[in-house]
Amino acid sequence: MKQPHVATVASLLALAAAATTAAAVTFDATNSASNTPGGQRFDQAVGLDYAKRVLSDASTFIWNTFNQPSPDDRKPVDKVTLVVEDIDGVAFTSANGIHLSAKYVGGYSGDVKKEVTGVLYHEVTHVWQWNGQGRANxxxxxxxxxxxxxxxxxxxxxxxxxxxxxxxxxxxxxxxxxxxxxxxxxxxxxxxxxxxxxxxxxxxxxxxxxxxxxxxxxxxxxxx
Known part of the structure; x- marks a missing residue:
């Protein structure tokens, strides 16, 4: 009867460790373009809560893809942010901050929630990937x-x-x-x-x- 109990405790410890690892990084999102058509579409079709969840899910997916189970294996990032802005283009990442174009969101024809999710997975990768000390093309x-x-x-x-x-x-x-x-x-x-x-x-x-x-x-x- 003790074997299942040990397995359960081990599972709980593993889950606790995973939660602690994820908790070491915080994720935040803001919409500074809520007064624009694109910003309003973002609020309606995507939303900040969903966006923050994508930032977290994408980070976990990237750590798994890069085989980085320990924070020691990763870039030293403790916060990833997203700002929806009234800018041209699609999105760009600077340091640990992602900037998403409200104009792009407003003009996209199709499943905008799925499109934004894909864009965020791409941009979050830029936060975590190594760039060869600036030497990779x-x-x-x-x-x-x-x-x-x-x-x-x-x-x-x-x-x-x-x-x-x-x-x-x-x-x-x-x-x-x-x-x-x-x-x-x-x-x-x-x-x-x-x-x-x-x-x-x-x-x-x-x-x-x-x-x-x-x-x-x-x-x-x-x-x-």
Missing amino acids: GGLIEGIADYVQLKAGYAPGSWVLPGQGRRWDQGYDVTARFLDYCDSLKPGFVAQLNAKMKDGYTDDFFAQILGKSVQQLWQDYKAA
């Missing part, structure tokens, strides 16, 4: 963020199909599809690549992990 950085969005199930139908694109580091959906291919060759590849990018960057990381140059991998991917 922008296409790879954006590709990793789109890769997370893809694996989370929020890739829009407008994305390129697997195998499309001109260069492996073209960025966004093109690079995300390529990274997905690389990860299929060795599950956990993206986690290993991100870990290596903590201290610097070289294209040779691909060969170090997969045994082939990034250009050869791109050729294999296109052929496949």
Whole structure:
């Protein structure tokens, strides 16, 4: 009779540890554009409470994707914020702050809640990913963020199909599809690549992990 009890206690301890880890980071969202059509649509279709939950869920998903079970493995971030603003574009991330365009939300035709969720998964990735001490190219950085969005199930139908694109580091959906291919060759590849990018960057990381140059991998991917 003691065995189930021990298992239950162990489960509770594991849950408590997970809760403590998540509680170490706080998530906040504000809407400074509530007086605009886009800001009002955000309030009605998305809402701040849901947005904060997405910031938290996305962070947990990213830690799992990057194989970072311990806070010691991650960037030292204790707060992630979102501000909905009356700005152009879609969204951008500066340090640990995400800025979402109310104009984009207002002009989007389709399931805006799902679209915003996907955008937030992309932007939260920028908060947590390593950038090679500034030496990794922008296409790879954006590709990793789109890769997370893809694996989370929020890739829009407008994305390129697997195998499309001109260069492996073209960025966004093109690079995300390529990274997905690389990860299929060795599950956990993206986690290993991100870990290596903590201290610097070289294209040779691909060969170090997969045994082939990034250009050869791109050729294999296109052929496949």
